[in-house]
Amino acid sequence: MQKIGVFVCHCGTNIAGTVDVKAVAEALGKEPGVVFSAEYPYMCSEAGQNLIKNAIKEYGLTGIVVCSCSPRMHEATFRKTAAAAGLNSYMVEIANIREQCSWIHKDIKVATEKAIVLGRTAIAKVALNAPLTASESPVVKRALVIGGGIAGIQTALDIADAGYEVDLVEKEPTIGGKMAQIDKTFPTLDCAACILTPKMVDCAQNEKIHIYAYSEVEKVKGFVGNFTVSIKKKARFVDETKCTGCGVCTEKCPQKKTPNLFNLGLDTRSAIYIPFAQAIPKVATIDADYCNMLKNGKCGVCSKVCAAGAIDYKQQDQIIEQQYGAIVVATGFNPIKLDGYDEFAYNESPDVVTSLELERLMNAAGPNGGTLLRPSDKTHPHTIVFVQCVGSRDTTDCGKPYCSKICCMYTAKHAMLIRDKYPDTEVYVFYIDVRTPGKNFDEFYRRAVEEYGVHYIKGMVGKVMPQPDGKLLVRGADLLMNEQILINADMVVLAAAIEPDKSARPLATMLTASMDTNDFFTEAHPKLRPVESPTAGIFLSGVCQGPKDIPETVAQASACAAKVIGLLAKDKLLSNPCVAHSDENLCNGCSSCEKVCPYGAITYVDKEFRMPDRTTKIRRVASVNAAVCQGCGACTVACPSGAMDLSGFSNKQIMAEVDAICR
Amino acid sequence: MTFSYYPGCTLKTKAKELDGYARRSAQALGITLAELPEWQCCGGVYTTAKDEIATKLSSVRALEAAKKEGNALVTLCSACHNVIKQTKYALDTDDDMNFKVSNYMGIDAREACDTNVVHYLEMLRDVVGFDELKKKVVNPLTGRKIAAYYGCLLLRPGKTMQFDNPENPKIIEDFIRAIGATPVIYPMRNECCGAYVTLEDGEQAKKNSSAVWESAAGFGADCIITACPLCRYNLIKAESEIPVIYFTELLAEALGVK
């Protein structure tokens, strides 16, 4: 005989405001099997939980239903409550009367009726619940970090510091990411390379960190604590173990017309290259699209000049398979393509550049050795116009609806640096809003205006018009003056919106980690679990989760590492007991379930059965590996004989729910 | 290949050369332009208001007639093209508009107007092909530096017109290359000439139009070509120092049918 307790939560006024909680408790109290029914302002509070515990003990409850917020919120809480009172934690069901009832309906009568139906449904289900016990699975004490920018570097260093092995996968030939391309950092103006490169060296020297540069993740299998990942090491055509990074090959290579991607194509390099002086690993790479030897077999200069004999034109991509307990995504960002913004003449004039291109133009290791010159004629620019929000906060097809967050600050930085180094250059910044939340951020922006005399104009540029004399005529609105203004500029700098790296979407599919509509990874909880993906064992570091500046990225990267360490520190993980199981007496060994299982959790065994006539017979039956099964239930539907069922979501339970709703 | 053809009123009066050269060139290219019977004036400008129905009916009739002929509808004047194409877009996307027009006309408007509206330039690009056109040129205009003037009507609203990239179009430049001349790229090529405001405020239109031809001339163009009679009128009114002619005139010249 079931003895079910029902607990209706007011959630302050969140539920009680639109649902008559007393009426719900009263109606549900009359349901068959229910022996106790109560309501309380906050069921999740200590007092509320005590109410549940006392009722379980006092009435000897065999199952409880909590009518409250979404199970995604507090199912775990109430399971613990039940367990503390001696009830199996899987004898708990939640009726979601907040997110799926009180918050979406305004009419009290309608919402109350619905809440009763939802409660009734949960009661029908819990009456068929069975006690479940979680099994244990081991944790592989090794982490994978995907992306070698500042986020990935920081996460890898922190995990390694705690004593765990870390593999750092980077798709480019060197780690460093976007920060390596940046000249100075706000709000302190220290040099990005000076603070980044020591960390890169730390990564290379740390025994616990293994860097897979020029590599990509190919395939991911498994689950939290025990992932199996295939990493593709792309052919560099240079043996990493032999190359000393001397750079002679890059000097002697005759193919000098290769676009220098590290400088965003603003200058050229040789076909065999080391992206920048402080690259880690400092190993040459051959660009197969430009190398004459690889393209048509004519050249071989690099091979002749390499004293270490590291050049290997026959090198192939290599697949490495490795086990991990946790995976960190740190895939970062890129500025958007500006093809949809031809009104700013970006494709037409070389003197219209993005902010990241300006970083390279101003960088001492950049194409002009740190002197700011116009790309078109290499002259010194006297008037520079900055345009903010190019593609950010833009709901059209070519833009991004979100604020890219970093542009206001880096533009203030650029403006300030230019005014500092070239006081004869006038700098105009068109802004919609200046957004500077952050420590010392607004002070920084104000310094640009008050100390450096940067002209901030509230308004937007409508069009940039290249002139026959090479100038750029900028037409924009000055909303505070209520004027349309024309500025004859030498250069225009566009603060292009940032977007998640294109590799993130296929990676998310491999990891079965969810993403939002902008291709940023979603966090397990937007406030309380910001560095974890909803998929167990997947963690998020840096801009792949949302726009961030460097201090925020580093903070999140360390937070992410802490979560990974917390996981790796465990020897065993309790696994989800809501897994499939097969009734051997019904199973006919058809293999339908095995074919649909995405995890390979089902195998077939030959088993001896006693027949009614007292003989024995060997039959082939399905057997589920509970540690590998993730509980999707695909097999339960595929099974033609009805042998396969899913604990926690059994056929009978779901049927009972359907019945209760349709009653 | 046969198309229904909507010339529009100005092409019958002040812009006869735009029409005449277009017909002769089409013939030379093996395309038949069958003028719609009893077409009515498009109204010159599209009224964006959702509660304006009557002003859109002449375009609906043109579309319906073309559909009956079973042809795509070719337009030449930028204004006619803009008005008819926007009307078609409104019928396709605005249920209320479609409902009202259908009731008034006693037809299922969306269905009855389901025909492609193609500008003459689009026809050259997509049906003839600029490569093919190049082969048919008998009198290439080598050495001529020509500025394409798009104005606003062909390009905008970009989502509706689907003509070319509204901020950096290239169809007329490609056309110029096909007839052997050199295109001149200048930033004002997609800015407005002042349009009908010339009746309201002649100075304003003159200012707008001057900015256009001055920009083209500044980049070294020796003439400007357009598809719009009003653009041409305004530029000439603004005392353009370089000739402003219809693109069909150059086409006819290049094909040797001028």
Added chain:
Amino acid sequence: MHNNDKEQILRSSGVNVLKCMRCGKCSGTCPSYEEMEYHPHQFVYMVEKGEIDKLINSPSIYKCLTCFACVERCPRGVEPAKIVEAVRLIATRRQGENHLKAEDIPCVVEDDTPGQLLVSAFRKYKK
């Protein structure tokens, strides 16, 4: 009265003025800016605030070229030109006397005036 006008403008233009984020790109792009008393971004804002009469009585409504540059470049899809048109329609439909009268035409027409100009102007300035 004001509210009726505002509703009529919103309905006939189909524009959601609340989408505007006040960037001013429309006014940064408008070829008639200098000639206008109220500028494209002000049209959007003033309609939102219900300041319709000021707009109706301003010559600005006859300055818009319907060139759609503001519509094309607006990052929020607000379509200011459609707002200007809707305001102008309120004025021309209400006035009883049109902004452009048939008897004005002969003195502005010259030999080379294209018919396109006359029909366009009639459509924009007269009901």
Added chain:
Amino acid sequence: MSMNEFKPKIVAFCCNWCSYAGADLAGTNRLNYPADVKIIRVPCSCRVNPLFILRAFQRGADGVILCGCHPGDCHYTTGNYYARRRMTLLFSMLDYLGIEKERTRVEWVSAAEGAKFATVMNDFVKTVTELGENKRLEDLRCKK
């Protein structure tokens, strides 16, 4: 019973990872949809046995909707593909039995698409309401 008073019974199966979270997000954003929709949480859209849907119609449901992660985004990699195929077959069989195709639906709603969830539900309820009561498969013996 006049059309205005008719309140359809609608069963929505939502996968735990995307669509149930999407429904929660619709709630968090206070996006209204009719109370006629009652959600059953399942681990994955592929857990939904065609028998559950038949049972719902047998017990008098007027519409059944199945929501899962977008194709390619399934938490279990391939579950929603199985669901899609199964439901295509089931729905055409139901259509043959007289349960109009409009009464059954598969929709992909991600955890970020609260607004889509509400839109889908509003539209589905409207469609089913217009179709009226489902009498085809209802087992009157199940009625009290």
